Amino acid sequence: MRQTDVVVIGGGPAGMAAAIESARNGAKTIIIERNEVLGGILMQCIHNGFGLAYFKEELTGPEYAYKFRELVKKEKNITVMTSTFVTKIKGKTVTIVNSSGIDEIEAGAIVLAMGARERTAANILLQGTRPAGVLTAGQAQKMTNIDGKLPGKNIVILGSGDIGLIMARRLTLEGARVKAVLEINKTTSGLKRNIVQCLEDFKIPLLMQTTIVEVVGENRVEGVYISAVDDNYNFVGEKKFVKCDTVILSVGLIPETDLVDFADINTRTNGPVVDDFMETSAKGVFACGNFLHVHDLVDNVTLESMDAGANAADFALAGCKKGKKFCVIAGNNISYANPSFVHSGDGIAKIRFRLKSNVSKKWIRVVSKDEVLAKKFVMAGLPGEMQTLEVSREKIKGDILLEVEG
Amino acid sequence: MMKNTNNNDMFDYVIVGAGIVGSSIFSALARSGKSVCMIDKALDVGTGAAKANSGLVHAGFDAKPGTLKAKLNVLGNKMYPLEAKRLGLSIKKTGAYVVGNDKEKLEELLARGKTNGVDGLHLLSGSELKAKLPMLNPEIKYALFAENAYVISPYMFTICLAEEGIVNGGRVVLGFDAKRIKKHGDIFTISDGFDEIKTKYIINSSGAGYNEIANMIGSEIYELEFRRGEYFVLDSTEKNLVPSTVFPLPSKAGKGVLVTPTVDGNILVGPSSQLSDDITKTTAEGLSFVRSQASNMIPSINFKKTIRIFSGIRTVVGDDFVIEKSREMPNVINIAGICSPGLSAAPAIALYVLNLLGLDTKIPAAKKIKPYVALSSLPVSKKNELIARNPLYGKIVCKCEGISEGEIVDALSRPLRVVSVDGIKRRTRTGMGRCQGGFCLSKTIELIAKKNNITLFDVVKENKGSNIIVSGVKKS
Numbered sequence: 001m002r003q004t005d006v007v008v009i010g011g012g013p014a015g016m017a018a019a020i021e022s023a024r025n026g027a028k029t030i031i032i033e034r035n036e037v038l039g040g041i042l043m044q045c046i047h048n049g050f051g052l053a054y055f056k057e058e059l060t061g062p063e064y065a066y067k068f069r070e071l072v073k074k075e076k077n078i079t080v081m082t083s084t085f086v087t088k089i090k091g092k093t094v095t096i097v098n099s100s101g102i103d104e105i106e107a108g109a110i111v112l113a114m115g116a117r118e119r120t121a122a123n124i125l126l127q128g129t130r131p132a133g134v135l136t137a138g139q140a141q142k143m144t145n146i147d148g149k150l151p152g153k154n155i156v157i158l159g160s161g162d163i164g165l166i167m168a169r170r171l172t173l174e175g176a177r178v179k180a181v182l183e184i185n186k187t188t189s190g191l192k193r194n195i196v197q198c199l200e201d202f203k204i205p206l207l208m209q210t211t212i213v214e215v216v217g218e219n220r221v222e223g224v225y226i227s228a229v230d231d232n233y234n235f236v237g238e239k240k241f242v243k244c245d246t247v248i249l250s251v252g253l254i255p256e257t258d259l260v261d262f263a264d265i266n267t268r269t270n271g272p273v274v275d276d277f278m279e280t281s282a283k284g285v286f287a288c289g290n291f292l293h294v295h296d297l298v299d300n301v302t303l304e305s306m307d308a309g310a311n312a313a314d315f316a317l318a319g320c321k322k323g324k325k326f327c328v329i330a331g332n333n334i335s336y337a338n339p340s341f342v343h344s345g346d347g348i349a350k351i352r353f354r355l356k357s358n359v360s361k362k363w364i365r366v367v368s369k370d371e372v373l374a375k376k377f378v379m380a381g382l383p384g385e386m387q388t389l390e391v392s393r394e395k396i397k398g399d400i401l402l403e404v405e406g
Numbered sequence: 407m408m409k410n411t412n413n414n415d416m417f418d419y420v421i422v423g424a425g426i427v428g429s430s431i432f433s434a435l436a437r438s439g440k441s442v443c444m445i446d447k448a449l450d451v452g453t454g455a456a457k458a459n460s461g462l463v464h465a466g467f468d469a470k471p472g473t474l475k476a477k478l479n480v481l482g483n484k485m486y487p488l489e490a491k492r493l494g495l496s497i498k499k500t501g502a503y504v505v506g507n508d509k510e511k512l513e514e515l516l517a518r519g520k521t522n523g524v525d526g527l528h529l530l531s532g533s534e535l536k537a538k539l540p541m542l543n544p545e546i547k548y549a550l551f552a553e554n555a556y557v558i559s560p561y562m563f564t565i566c567l568a569e570e571g572i573v574n575g576g577r578v579v580l581g582f583d584a585k586r587i588k589k590h591g592d593i594f595t596i597s598d599g600f601d602e603i604k605t606k607y608i609i610n611s612s613g614a615g616y617n618e619i620a621n622m623i624g625s626e627i628y629e630l631e632f633r634r635g636e637y638f639v640l641d642s643t644e645k646n647l648v649p650s651t652v653f654p655l656p657s658k659a660g661k662g663v664l665v666t667p668t669v670d671g672n673i674l675v676g677p678s679s680q681l682s683d684d685i686t687k688t689t690a691e692g693l694s695f696v697r698s699q700a701s702n703m704i705p706s707i708n709f710k711k712t713i714r715i716f717s718g719i720r721t722v723v724g725d726d727f728v729i730e731k732s733r734e735m736p737n738v739i740n741i742a743g744i745c746s747p748g749l750s751a752a753p754a755i756a757l758y759v760l761n762l763l764g765l766d767t768k769i770p771a772a773k774k775i776k777p778y779v780a781l782s783s784l785p786v787s788k789k790n791e792l793i794a795r796n797p798l799y800g801k802i803v804c805k806c807e808g809i810s811e812g813e814i815v816d817a818l819s820r821p822l823r824v825v826s827v828d829g830i831k832r833r834t835r836t837g838m839g840r841c842q843g844g845f846c847l848s849k850t851i852e853l854i855a856k857k858n859n860i861t862l863f864d865v866v867k868e869n870k871g872s873n874i875i876v877s878g879v880k881k882s
Contacts, residue, residue, distance in 0.1 A: 034802060085802035099797030101790040120842040122639075122714045129687045130716065132867035132874050136844050147848050149862060149875040174879050218685070219871035245876070258643050258840055 002105045004030045005316040007094050009086050010113035012040020014289020016068040017302040018111045018309030023077035027313035030079045030105060032086055032096060038072060039065030040115060044145045047166050053299035064298060092284055108316030109284045111308050116253035116290035124251050128215030137163035137250040150174055152246025156224055157181040158212050160188040164250020169198035178204045179244055184211040184229055189384055191296060213239045221245050253294045268336040269293040275341040276349035277320050278308040286312045293338050296386050326396060331403030333357060335383060344396045351389045353402055355381050363405040366391050369398050417443040420596060420605035422584060422619050423612030424451035426560055427744050429567035430756040431609055436576030437772035438765060443603060447583035448869055450829040452564030454613045458718025461560050461668055464750045465502060465552035467519025467527060468656055474727045476522045478751035478758060485753040486556055493566040494777025496669050502555035503539060505546045505703060506655035512550045526553030541648060541704050555651060557669045560749050561832045569775045572821040587622040611741040614684045614721050625732040628742045631722040632684045635677025636692035639714040641840050642671045652703055661746060663699035675700045686717045713840045720745035729755060731762055782808050804846040806839025818857035825858055827851060828868040
């Protein structure tokens with residue numbers, strides 16, 4: 001049995017940022033990471049585009065991870081446990097297993113930063129046979145970038161999530177032929193810059209409102225039947241056969257909260273319900289990163305997780321001082337808002353949210369009892385992008401509503 | 407492909423088809439000290455109907471009295487707890503409910519069960535039923551409860567029976583796709599175009615492929631009907647959905663869509679029953695049928711927690727199993743149409759076949775296989791002891807199921823060679839969880855390649871041609 005102030009579970013970008021900020025606030029902090037090195041999924045993201053917001057320079061995933069690993073090293077208060085797996089969280093005791101055996105860590109506060117997993121073929125009820133050659137974009141990415149192996153030569157990508165778009169370009173550069181990227185919705189889920197740089201620049205067709213009807217092939221994928229769909233996702237027109245040996249799925253991420261039975265889960269985000277201190281409904285248990293809600297940019301993960309780490313340290317060392325608790329309501333054209341609750345008192349509450357549909361030249365505001373507490377002007381906002389609004393806690397005197405004007 | 411056999415390979419018995427039935431017979435013959443070989447075109451045992459079914463040992467009230475189905479199901483049901491003990495496998499006596507509003511039909515089933523010799527049947531209704539199955543649709547008024555129904559892992563039984571046959575002197579030749587069978591005198595020669603295996607007796611238990619093999623042998627051909635059954639597997643987070651297997655009243659198409667806990671802690675929902683060819687695909691119609699039928703019985707079922715969909719083929723010949731000596735060709739046993747309750751009947755089918763072969767059905771005590779041990783099932787002190795001895799047990803590869811590298815290496819070091827990712831999945835549950843191998847596929851491929859001394863490109867998902875990696879990246 002070990003004891004510490006804060007345990008951070010997960011050593012990806014969220015966990016590292018949370019641990020650094022926890023340590024800087026004076027808390028003895030342990031990071032638990034199941035892989036051999038810190039960095040999480042960043043390690044397989046060898047493309048650039050990371051760090052523009054946080055470091056003001058363009059980095060690859062491993063470079064971004066490296067910078068944070070160096071920051072972690074500088075903090076004397078941080079102990080890193082890699083190749084270590086958490087088997088149980090009960091109260092504030094974490095059971096771990098690694099090659100030295102099974103142990104328990106008793107902490108003053110816990111930060112959950114376990115990230116997300118990809119939605120699978122089963123999650124979207126992909127029909128047809130179940131041959132080799134159907135994999136998620138992240139699996140394909142790991143295989144290509146970490147293992148140096150190609151999952152296929154003729155590829156159809158289902159879903160326009162960012163990892164899928166990145167992999168379309170990556171596999172094209174490796175000599176594979178990406179026949180098409182299919183998106184069942186009317187809008188893409190990936191970033192605009194990835195649509196341009198990963199598909200358009202390589203002349204890879206993006207077929208909107210199109211999906212896979214059936215996978216064909218007994219041992220290895222031999223092709224897919226694809227079809228256009230209407231706004232209600234019903235197949236329309238004739239289905240078409242596309243020959244391919246690989247189907248890559250980029251159909252979304254799900255926070256890894258399946259085994260969290262000690263805290264309330266937000267059914268909209270699949271992450272835990274948190275308040276403006278990023279504390280879950282379990283006292284002293286905080287959450288951040290893709291485990292809390294799926295982010296667009298790692299820089300946003302870092303900023304959010306630093307808050308979680310600082311608050312966890314405060315809790316462990318002194319206990320968070322919170323005022324009165326109020327609800328956050330997602331109003332007009334807001335898909336969801338995190339946190340679900342805010343408190344009155346000192347400091348600033350950050351509201352992170354996503355839009356339901358494209359917004360151009362509109363004010364987004366936080367309203368409480370007919371008073372506008374905060375607002376920002378959005379030139380062009382997309383549902384895929386995460387937005388932030390800051391509200392001064394001293395203004396909060398009741399439930400707050402977040403909405404797009406007009 | 408490595409050479410599977412020697413020219414001198416000569417056996418008294420060859421079993422064609424390494425499903426649950428073939429493997430049960432194989433183990434029984436090997437334990438009886440007979441010279442026996444089991445062949446299959448697949449690269450692992452149990453890759454057909456044996457891996458894609460409901461995983462239930464039925465009590466035996468459903469089959470028509472006097473049929474082989476009834477007789478062998480009831481006997482098999484009585485044998486399973488001992489089989490499980492001998493093989494070191496888990497079996498859970500969950501019991502099964504047949505639910506419905508047609509009380510007369512349920513009473514009929516009860517009477518039929520009694521005729522078949524099934525004990526522990528009870529008709530339930532009202533508060534008694536509500537107390538036992540509070541999640542049941544309240545509009546459903548009656549249930550027949552069968553105490554003696556079990557859930558098992560059908561593929562683990564198949565694998566362990568095959569291993570048991572091997573440790574008792576039997577031979578398993580996989581990847582052997584029989585192309586020709588000739589008979590000279592009393593000796594059959596089975597060839598796949600490369601290698602030959604000679605035998606005095608053939609037991610044709612090749613399931614969906616029965617007629618192809620029968621054609622080569624010159625034994626009876628049957629009109630086979632293939633029924634595709636599609637299933638949902640729900641996440642282990644849903645494990646408390648139902649305490650027991652819940653069926654609707656059976657119909658002509660089969661036992662209907664059931665909802666059951668699995669022995670490994672998931673929930674299984676299915677099957678549909680569509681006449682089809684023998685392709686194991688899932689379809690929108692099949693799945694939506696399963697979904698609506700299951701939701702009718704258990705309204706709280708959450709299909710958003712689906713982690714896997716699959717389909718299996720059951721081969722049907724008329725109303726009963728075919729298990730007989732061939733009249734066309736001496737020294738051949740025909741086994742065809744082993745649909746439900748085939749898994750339940752399998753150990754009894756083995757004894758029935760021994761009897762057909764004129765052998766003693768009292769099998770002597772034999773060598774036991776080393777049981778598979780899931781680390782997660784052990785107490786902390788035992789886990790620590792294992793990790794201290796081999797640190798690989800502390801290195802978790804599959805995070806959803808908590809499977810260590812040590813357990814995967816163990817599965818690769820057993821009497822039966824494993825060359826497929828799905829083979830490892832069945833033996834260890836690696837990749838069986840909610841992420842479906844998203845995080846552990848690469849590592850699993852690497853471990854399989856290393857242990858078998860093959861390249862990463864040679865590692866397959868399941869059968870020949872199901873290679874996962876196609877090439878390396880460009881050289882810099």
